[in-house]
Amino acid sequence: MKNLISMRDIGKEDILKLITLANKIEQKEIKVDMSGKLAALLFFEPSTRTHFSFETAVKKLGGNTFSMSGTSSTSVKKGETLADTLMTISMYADIIVIRHVLEGAARFTAETVAVPVINAGDGTNQHPTQAMLDLYSIQKTQGTLENLTIGMVGDLRLGRTVHSLAQALSDFNPKFYFASPRHLQMPAYIKDDLKEKNIEFTELEDIKEVIHELDIMYVTRIQKERFAVLEDYEKVKDSYIITKKLLEGVKKNFKVLHPLPRVNEITTEVDNTRYAYYFQQARNGVFMRQAIISELLNLKNI
């Protein structure tokens, strides 16, 4: 692997390899060394959470970072092309992590510079490190990625993370339930991909009907702004709030995942149940990002 741009580029083998590596790093079975190397964290679109996670990952590997967040203080504002900005930065950095508001920006970066590139989110398109940490979290809680029943709940139309995750899981024979308001359903192009691979999925408006079947429930936030009429939001919002009561009688191995930040879609009383896994999921993100950086830089075990 030279870059990590899109889940479309990597197959089952790469996924399992990265999961194994993340697990070895977490268990301290190996210690990879990034000392003397620099990662450029280019957050043209600010994202505190992902930014911190990458920064933590690099520092835990013994490497260093330099960062930007937003475009206001940079040469971008002076009219320099993105290509020139990236070329210059690649003269200093050993690896580039980029988040950008434009779709395809990460692939463009990888084709412009000679150093490895990690996509930390390009517009509404891909966020592969999130998909990988989600997969790692599923593997850790279920012991496998194969043949799981997975519910996705919330805004499935615009949620980039659920798109990447659905695609990534499709190599592992999952059964999906997609629960969302009608106008926020999983987009046709994702469903087409699943149909092509003969993946079983059902769309519904309330996850309650099937919650007892689930191994994993992946929850995303429904934003009020996505509704043209406020009344419509008021009508549906309670169906998409996960409460402790809703979780009564779920399977023993059942876990709730969420990419965070959470607003009110999972009540805080759920945090103390054995089913809540979203904060560990964020922690898993650091191990997975360490693994991805190690793989792309071909770092050695010391």
Next chain:
Amino acid sequence: MKKQLKVDPIKNGTVIDHITAGKALQVAEILNIGKNEKEIMIGINLSSKKTGKKDILKIENRKLSEDEAGSIALISPAATLIIIEDYKVVRKTGIELPEEIKEHIICPNANCITNNEKTETRFYLAGKNPTEIRCAYCEKKYSIDEVKFKF
């Protein structure tokens, strides 16, 4: 009885036959043939034994590049190319749908990097019947009727 051609023959050049009915003007646009001074004949909605109706385009003194032929296949997968020399057919071939199309298609997604930075576009074939393509950058999938060509 002698067969009457509805569109005059050409001496040397290319005939694009069995163009999907109604698509000839789009093919002409791709080939930019409004901008050169070669002799061109266009037939639209002609009767065809194979498909019922078809369009046809005859261009004097012109050979098509691979990219041009590929783009025509995207719009009209059943089209055939006929090379004419001295009024005779010297070669008749179908056109393969290209797996990759560089440069000649504009991505309809305004938020795609290719519409914001100076870079060549690149699309992959994503489906046949109907033809669909996917942008290599923003990864969005489009039906061929949604995109614009530029040559």
